[in-house]
Amino acid sequence: MRANDEAVIIGAGTSPYRRRPPDRTTYQVLFDAVTAALRDADLTLADVDGFAVSSYSLAPDHAVDFAWQLGSSPRWLMEDRLGGVNGVTMIRQAIRAVEAGDASVIVVVAGDHLEPRDFARLADTYTRPVRDHLASLPHGGFNTAFAMLTQRHMAEHGLTRTDYGQLVVAQRRWAAGNPAAAYRDPLSLQQYLDAELIADPLSRLDCVPVVTGADAVVVTTRNRATSSPAVRVRTQTTTFNYDNQEGSGLSTGLRAAAPAFWDAAGIGPRDADVLSIYDDYPAMVLVQLQDLGYIPDGDVARFVKEDVVARPLALNTSGGQLCAGQAGAAAGMHGPVEIVQQLRGRAGARQVPGAGLGLVAGYGSFIYRHASCSGAMVMEVAP
Amino acid sequence: MSTAPSIEVCTSCAAAVFPPRLVCWHCHATSWRRQETPTARVEETTVLRYRIGAAGAPLPVAIATVLTDAGPRIVVRIEGPAEPGDVVTLEETATGIAAHRRP
Numbered sequence: 343m344r345a346n347d348e349a350v351i352i353g354a355g356t357s358p359y360r361r362r363p364p365d366r367t368t369y370q371v372l373f374d375a376v377t378a379a380l381r382d383a384d385l386t387l388a389d390v391d392g393f394a395v396s397s398y399s400l401a402p403d404h405a406v407d408f409a410w411q412l413g414s415s416p417r418w419l420m421e422d423r424l425g426g427v428n429g430v431t432m433i434r435q436a437i438r439a440v441e442a443g444d445a446s447v448i449v450v451v452a453g454d455h456l457e458p459r460d461f462a463r464l465a466d467t468y469t470r471p472v473r474d475h476l477a478s479l480p481h482g483g484f485n486t487a488f489a490m491l492t493q494r495h496m497a498e499h500g501l502t503r504t505d506y507g508q509l510v511v512a513q514r515r516w517a518a519g520n521p522a523a524a525y526r527d528p529l530s531l532q533q534y535l536d537a538e539l540i541a542d543p544l545s546r547l548d549c550v551p552v553v554t555g556a557d558a559v560v561v562t563t564r565n566r567a568t569s570s571p572a573v574r575v576r577t578q579t580t581t582f583n584y585d586n587q588e589g590s591g592l593s594t595g596l597r598a599a600a601p602a603f604w605d606a607a608g609i610g611p612r613d614a615d616v617l618s619i620y621d622d623y624p625a626m627v628l629v630q631l632q633d634l635g636y637i638p639d640g641d642v643a644r645f646v647k648e649d650v651v652a653r654p655l656a657l658n659t660s661g662g663q664l665c666a667g668q669a670g671a672a673a674g675m676h677g678p679v680e681i682v683q684q685l686r687g688r689a690g691a692r693q694v695p696g697a698g699l700g701l702v703a704g705y706g707s708f709i710y711r712h713a714s715c716s717g718a719m720v721m722e723v724a725p
Numbered sequence: 726m727s728t729a730p731s732i733e734v735c736t737s738c739a740a741a742v743f744p745p746r747l748v749c750w751h752c753h754a755t756s757w758r759r760q761e762t763p764t765a766r767v768e769e770t771t772v773l774r775y776r777i778g779a780a781g782a783p784l785p786v787a788i789a790t791v792l793t794d795a796g797p798r799i800v801v802r803i804e805g806p807a808e809p810g811d812v813v814t815l816e817e818t819a820t821g822i823a824a825h826r827r828p
Contacts, residue, residue, distance in 0.1 A: 462778030471744040478820040479788060479802045482773040486788040487800070489771040541771045541788075552777060586750040710744055711790070711800065 346565035349440040350572035350724050351433070353383025354682040357453060358522035359555035359667040366554050368399040368455045369411050371669070375556035376412070376449050382688070383560040384568040385447060392418035392445030394432040396452040396671040397556075398464050418445035426620050426706025427580060428452055428674035429557075430717030434578055436561040446562060453556020454670025461552050464670075471710040482541055484708055485549050488623040489541035491591045491712055495625040496543070498592060499642040503543055506624035507534035508651050510547055510664055513621070517661025519692030524553045524667035550622050553667030557675035559682055564724065572724040573685045576699075577606040580717040583709075591712030594705055596633035599718070604635065607720040611635045614701040614720065616684045616694045617655060618677030621662040622705070630703045634718065656694040659684060677702040678719070685723050698723050727816040729763035732795045741796030765791035765824065767811045770803060791815070791824060 355378025357371040372395070380386060393416055395405045403411075405421040418439050422428045429452070436448040456464065465483035467473045472481070481487065495501065514529040529547070537545035564572060579602070581595025596603075604610055611634055621627045628642050636655075637645045649655045660666050660680040663673060681700035683689045689697075700721045707715040732743040737754035748755055770789040776782050787803035791813060801824040807813055813824035 458778030460778070462776065465777075475744050475821060476800060479800070479822075480773065480776060480779070480782065480786060481788065481800070482776050486771050486773050490769040490788075490790050490800075493769045493771070538774070539772075540775050541773045543771075546775075588750070711798070 346563065347441060348564045348574065349437040349561055350564050350567055350574050351559050351561055351682050352567045352569045352572050353379045353381070353385070353560035354679045354686070355379035355382050355558050356522045356679060357556040359524045359553040359669055361524050361551065361553055361667070363554050366455050368397055368453070369408070371453045371455055371554055371556040372397060372408065372451050373412060375453055375558035376451050379449060379558035379560050382569065385560060387412065387414060389447045390414060390416065390449050392416050392436065392439060392448035394420045394422060394436050394448060394450040396422040396428045396432065396674070397454050398670045399454045399456055399460060416445070418448060424674070424707055424715050425671070426622065426674045426713065427704035427715040427717040428671060428706070429678040429702065430578055430580055430674070430704050430719050433559065433561065433575065433678060433719070437575060440561055440563055446566060448561045449558055450561060450675070451556060451558040452675040453672040455554040456552060456670050458552070469709055472708065475710070485541040485544060487708065487711055488625070489544045492543055492548075492623060492625040494590050495592055495629065501643055503535060504531065505643050505646050506548060507531050508646050509624045509627060510534055512650050512653065513658045513662045514665050516659045516692055517665035519690060520660050520666060521690070522555070523661040523665055524551060525665045526661070544623065547664070548624055550663045550668035553669050555667065555669035555672055557672045557679040559675070559679060571686055573682050573721050574724040576720040576722050577603065578717065578719040579603045580715070583714045584716065587710045587712070587714070592629055594630060594633050595716040596630055596703065596718060599716070600634050603718055609699065609720065614699050615656060615697040616659055616681060616700045617657045618660070618680045618701070619658060619703045620673070620677060620705040621658055621664050622668065622673070624664065626705055627658070627662075630705060634703065656697070659689065659692050659694060674704045674706055677704060678721070681721050685721060729761040730799070730815050730817045730822045731759040732762050732793060732797050733757040734760050734795070743793070743797040743799050760795050762793040762795035763815060764827070765793040765799070765813055765815055767791050767807050767809050767813055767824070768798065769809060770807065789824060
């Protein structure tokens, strides 16, 4: 492949995350993110000949209905239902399609507008095991499962709520610099510890807030790149159904994938300048970071204190979903969009100076006791 | 007479699973027999105190992960007091699998 045919990301945009915004619809927030990403790429809807879309609340519509709503007649279209890993999977597919010549400009978009009752219905019918064996208990929209996973994590590593609280407080400090985040006010550790419990030991501040919003990126070939700097995916990996739901959930598919992933990236964990690690619950951030090799001594409490609180790691600089919010299927695109904005120097008050290499980790698709899909990407400013 | 829940046992390799699935993850066979699992040991418990979009739902509800005598870990509703380590009796109900501490 000639360098000019290489696929790159040249724009990113969001429909800012909001708690119960008036008069928003799924199509509006998806379109807002598409428009913002195209503006960032200095392109228009007329330039787009491919879409990848993921949205739970699009139903009963599908990707082609999305194209119809936008008055677009693309030659490449896909829909993804892999949850928190959909950023890695859709961007990978878009890169392949552009490099194969199946499309020239693809917008990858994910987002949702879910009313509380819509979210409850989605959470109770998410999979057959959930619908048939958990919903009627009830299970509280995955919160009970991750409450028990968090208890296992605390027991295995000798952690307290304070350790998770320090992570959440650190992310809230980053959120202050993100105008698209739903929760930006400063948060103290005491406020974290005093928050009302949802499912012991998880409080309101440990469970991603349900918000309305969307995230998008634009993928095209380098020779068409209208906006710079371009961002390329240096390497990526995905794993699905890594443990048949037989394990504790205290590791993900990333643990086995990590050595080959870092080899392919040609860097080590500490070389990434900025990290977006999927954060539906604080424990899962630490589980993935451990899988990816960030906690080689296994001392998770020390890691939180020295690497997160003291901030040598630029971790979840958008505030993460725990502060920015979780806009349904946007969950998997939240990390990639933040990393693209950081690498393009467009992250405003939260910009990590000189960020040249970024890491994304995604985790999603709950089956019965924990989620089943993992993915990671190293992204870089295209040389 | 209450009904004990059932798990699935692979007729080829005896792997026990819950929830049911098509193919055995261990040996890839596709034939299962059902086995009742009347008792289990509690591993973790949590209390669900709030549910989004479910105003008026009866809360709090105690939920547990239990290790069944038949093998699989399953998620159940605890009725009455039960702590990690307790042995519980399992019962299939109209609202999922419930567990009661064994007297």
